[in-house]
Amino acid sequence: MGLxxxxxxxxxxxxxxxxxxxxxxxxxPHARPIQVGPLRYNENDARCASKGCSGPTRISxxxxxxxxxxxxxxxxxxxxxxxxxxCDCNAGKHSMRQCHIKGCPVWERSKLVGxx
Numbered sequence: 001m002g003l004x005x006x007x008x009x010x011x012x013x014x015x016x017x018x019x020x021x022x023x024x025x026x027x028x029p030h031a032r033p034i035q036v037g038p039l040r041y042n043e044n045d046a047r048c049a050s051k052g053c054s055g056p057t058r059i060s061x062x063x064x065x066x067x068x069x070x071x072x073x074x075x076x077x078x079x080x081x082x083x084x085x086x087c088d089c090n091a092g093k094h095s096m097r098q099c100h101i102k103g104c105p106v107w108e109r110s111k112l113v114g115x116x
Contacts (some may be wrong), residue, residue: 038062039075 046065089104
């Protein structure tokens with residue numbers, strides 16, 4: 001059974017309850033998380049800063065926008081230059097210190113550790 005006309009009028013006359021919201025100056029329900037480290041995610045689209053690429057990206061490394069491929073290269077380069085300072089082979093120089101040959105101190109050290 002449906003509602004009578006009087007019941008409908010009474011429902012329409014009743015005031016709706018005010019919405020209660022909690023407003024806090026310190027905490028927002030959609031607060032952004034703190035990003036730590038050189039890799040940052042952005043909300044705005046940008047173009048890759050690598051020469052000849054200009055692909056779309058929403059990430060940046062050290063404040064410079066890169067596509068995911070070039071960001072990976074840049075992060076690897078930052079990690080390698082931080083940890084490997086004694087590379088003296090041509091393969092290391094031309095591969096951004098990612099490949100090494102026998103005789104290079106980095107190759108000898110990684111052979112002892114069992115990486116290669």
